[in-house]
Amino acid sequence: MFEAAYELYYWPEIQGRGEFVRLALEEAGADYVDVGRVPRSKGGGVEAILRVLRGELGPHLPFAPPVLRAGDVVVAQTAAILHFLGPPLGLVPRDPAERLWAHQLQLTVTDLVAEVHDTHHPISTDLYYAQQKPEARRRTRHFLSERVPKFLGYFERVIDLAGGRWVLGKRLSYVDLSLFQVMEGLAYAFPRTMDALAPRFPRMRAVSEGVRQRPRIASYLASERRIPFNTEGVFRHYPELEPGGPAARRGRRRPARRNGKPASSQA
């Protein structure tokens, strides 16, 4: 339908999971079309994504975006897309064992991203955040105190074991681009927490800063192709979710035991 080598189908107004694919395509200077951001009159927009989800691209039906089309290949699932794109984009070693290792790391990024999503949607993706605020607050507290240190500590150790500049060692891979996105997203969503945690993860910060300074990534980040973070994506900044942030005035259920005040009217 389009002339480009790669067609990305993802929601046009958020970074979301599609951003991990966009970063890989941008770093490689790949010839791609971000179809969701093409006007509807030219075959793009949300309508194009919905057609893909209905199966218009053939029998390999995607469950959800992002979806990548490259010639005859149609592939969904962020980590699978990157596993497929890595070799032609030069963003992963061709050695099968190294390629599998990069993919394994990306799947752990995927797990982290799913947990980030569930901080604001702990009950259901079919409810608004405002309908699950007390649970979101509780889940976020545990996520920030237990899971973020665990995930970042894991990647910190992996970079250390690799003994080089990047997570696989000497050469940049798509995993580094994804770790940059994770650090950016966490810093946007949870600035107080990440300010406090940052000194513990110098290697993660070095990888992230290294990615930011790649010429093509820097150019991308400065362009309008980079959609700003917002409260529709995976990483969302709701100040009331961070411990120490402003209290959620609505939706509290429990008595605020620490100071002895009574529970709110929502209790």
Place this chain on the structure above:
Amino acid sequence: MFEAAYELYYWPEIQGRGEFVRLALEEAGADYVDVGRVPRSKGGGVEAILRVLRGELGPHLPFAPPVLRAGDVVVAQTAAILHFLGPPLGLVPRDPAERLWAHQLQLTVTDLVAEVHDTHHPISTDLYYAQQKPEARRRTRHFLSERVPKFLGYFERVIDLAGGRWVLGKRLSYVDLSLFQVMEGLAYAFPRTMDALAPRFPRMRAVSEGVRQRPRIASYLASERRIPFNTEGVFRHYPELEPGGPAARRGRRRPARRNGKPASSQA
């Protein structure tokens, strides 16, 4: 350390995520050791898993079990393990596009399994179920009414589009084994819901029954190697979580509006 071609490192007392790997190894009649179930005195047990998580098997550090070792290869992440095992076990076509498609389907199984886990742990994996019961009840209600029909409906359509006996068409793949496990697990955890939903997914049921009747799978299921479902694994049967099941007597926070009774002392 062991003589077998494959070493699986997974918790010895649950099916969990390791079961998707066990089913593939069993169907193929593979030469494997389930290291966690080997006595500690012979180098197995939980201690062996903890050593692997500390990095004893080399620089490709796993984030969590299951972990598979095959000669020099050490790989974690269930879907990545199956992607690796598929070709040597004959459980996926060798055509790269078909292999990628099978992997993409497995990643959607992974997403579903993560959502199943979060029905009983919607707030934190570091808390007990008993500490997050009200949230578990609310999340489960949405999971069963929205997500289970969406996931099963997706796989039902994929099987239909494949036009054959199995999810990839004519030949059994590891994805079929995983779909069997999903259907078994859901039926164990949510029997009332699955009884009601089953007629809507005849192809999923046919795949599942087909897997159950494979000679090696039937033999495995009848053996003590198949750990029974229990309330320590991913699929858990807590009757109070199913709508229409017995009410959760503890942990309710809200007034029971339907019958006008006051909130419990936990409110």
